Amino acid sequence: MAGSTAVLAAILLVDLVAFGLAIGAEQSRPTARLETDARQEWTYCAYRPDAATGLGGAALALLLVGQAVAAFASRCFCCGAALRPGGARACALILFLSSWLTFIIAEACLLAGLVQSAYHTGYRAVFFENPPDCETVRKGTFGAGAAFALITCVLTSSYYYFFSKARVSFARREAAIGMSPL
Numbered sequence: 001m002a003g004s005t006a007v008l009a010a011i012l013l014v015d016l017v018a019f020g021l022a023i024g025a026e027q028s029r030p031t032a033r034l035e036t037d038a039r040q041e042w043t044y045c046a047y048r049p050d051a052a053t054g055l056g057g058a059a060l061a062l063l064l065v066g067q068a069v070a071a072f073a074s075r076c077f078c079c080g081a082a083l084r085p086g087g088a089r090a091c092a093l094i095l096f097l098s099s100w101l102t103f104i105i106a107e108a109c110l111l112a113g114l115v116q117s118a119y120h121t122g123y124r125a126v127f128f129e130n131p132p133d134c135e136t137v138r139k140g141t142f143g144a145g146a147a148f149a150l151i152t153c154v155l156t157s158s159y160y161y162f163f164s165k166a167r168v169s170f171a172r173r174e175a176a177i178g179m180s181p182l
Contacts, residue, residue, distance in 0.1 A: 007073040008160055014066040015153030021059035022110060022146035025052040029142070030117060053117045056142055060110040063149050067103050070156045074163045081167070088166035095159035099152055106148035113141040 030050035036043050083089045116138065 004073065004164075007069065008157055011066050011070050011157050011160060012153065014062050014069065015149065015156065018059045018062035018066065019146055019149045019153060021055045021062065022142050022149050025055035025059060025110075025113065025117075026140070026142035026146060028052045028055065029139070050117060052142065053114060056110050056114045056117060056145070059142075059145065059149065060107060060114065063103065063106055063110070063152065066153070067099070067156060070099070070160050074160060083163070083166040086166065088162045092159055092162040092166050095155050095162060099155035099159050102148050102152045102155055106145050106152050109141060109145035109148060113145060116141065 028051045030047050030052060032045045032047045034043055035046045083092070
């Protein structure tokens with residue numbers, strides 16, 4: 001392989017850790033329960049402490065780092081020296097666009113989970129009124145982010161592999177006037 005194995009390993013490592021953290025965030029989603037005060041006048045939501053916000057935030061940041069490493073190592077596909085024409089360049093282009101699409105979806109899912117997880121408001125209501133609605137993170141929000149993070153990992157590392165393959169020893173032929181004695 002022509003590309004840096006260290007860059008490919010870094011992309012894989014960071015993206016797989018982001019995937020694991022997103023799975024951890026899904027498993028540790030916050031839960032809430034209704035409680036009443038000592039005088040039985042108010043009903044409120046009590047949230048248990050959760051690690052989902054920290055895990056989801058770390059997954060979001062690591063996924064961003066993995067994408068940035070791939071973009072900088074390949075000069076964001078559009079800058080830098082020309083690539084060798086052929087199938088590797090076409091695959092690299094398709095994988096580049098696909099990896100950015102899945103990256104944006106993964107980041108959106110993780111960000112939505114983060115916002116929902118961080119939004120712990122102690123709703124209060126008078127006891128004889130309807131009890132408050134204790135909002136928590138929807139099941140599968142971080143899971144969808146984890147799935148798209150894994151797909152992004154596969155697409156980004158495949159993109160970098162094909163980009164490196166298309167970059168190998170391609171030099172444009174210079175236009176020259178032949179000065180041979182023929």
